[in-house]
Amino acid sequence: MKSEGYVATNYDQIVRDYFDGQSGYTILLSDEPTFYKLLRGTLYKILAIRRDCLSFFQEQAPAMREIKDKVGSGFPVLIFVERLLCGKPTADFILNIRKLFPEVKLVVLTGEIGEDELIFLHEIGANNIITKPVSVDSLVQKLAFTIRPQGKLNQLVQVGKQLLRRGELEKVMQISAKILEIKPNSPAGLMLLGDALSGLGRRDEALKSYLMAHEESKVFMEPIKKLAEFYKDNDDDEYLRYLKKLDSISPLNTERKCEIGRVHLEREELDEAEAFFDQAVKCAVKEAHSYLSQVMSGIAESLFDVAPEKAEKYYTKLLSVKGSSICAEDLETYNRLGIALRKQGKWKRAVENYQEALRVAPDEAGLFYNIGLAYSDGKEYAKCAKYFKRAVNSEQMVHKSAPSVARNVAGIFLKVGLTDDARLVIQEALTEFPDDARLKALLKKVAS
Known part of the structure; x- marks a missing residue:
């Protein structure tokens, strides 16, 4: 059975x-039943998988038990895990999975996040990342790429890693030789060679291989990690140098910042140690704020329709917690707070709220419009028209x-005598919505 609009591809067969x-x-592992329904429908209906192959958990402990059971029974396992579960980061869970079950495939589910967060997720063990919402087509493609990396080179690297986990080091060296034959100085091939040499006790040769891998790709983290491990307890200068390289590439790793601080402390470099400890605290606070923000936002949304005065309290606390880290991404919180205030008749406070939001998004047309609505609530129609004009004249x-x-804007313009502006707004809106009967009627009223 195929869903309407779905086109079968070569990726389907890889997943089947x-x-x-x-x-x-x-x-x-998710707290979103909607993604479970999408995944289940994709596997059983779209791809017509004929066997039971999916378990859904909303808590980490039972999910971990299921992973252990399936891996122990010899099944190839592919895990989907939310970056935030009930608002709380799952980084520790991902790290444990990667440590205990290095052979499993792991896909992290997330909303829109920044580059630093993406790098951090890959660093701690994600094979792939899905940004929600996701279509069936994209989900199948991500599944296929995670199960079977595309291209002969990537497939050889995957085989080499499997052999490495089984301790078949001589075969790993053979695979690395094939990779380096296809692509001379391939960082992935050099890494496999270095791991095999290290496992055979040939540390100097392994070091040379890791250094070559690092020279070929300065931002590839795996050789830098191996070099840091190589120098740990042997050469503090080199250990710190590679730790700091890792920190510059992936700056959200709190534990690594603490480790850098600890090494500086052992070297009696107190100022340097304090600087990295402070950075570690900032990372931890940011993570805590993320969790707290999720919790308070959820509470505010549940109260929004039934008790706007209570929702106001939690939206206000949420913005207070954000403090100096408030940015354009917080506009939705400002908007929701403004609506909650207007529902209570607090239009002046709503205006103040939107004015605060303009400090982080000074050109946002939606804010001008919302300020106008708040002034309209207070029957301050001239001020309303002023902000509506700014909204209309913006790029948006x-x-x-x-x-x-368009009807709201034109109505206010008519109320304050801006007939020509009202006509222009309606005419331009009708180019986008030519069948809107109420806009047409309003245009006739203006023309008469």
């Missing part, structure tokens, strides 16, 4: 072979976003 041919199993041309917005 994993589940039906190799008896693969998927474990989902807010009156073209929805018929109701």
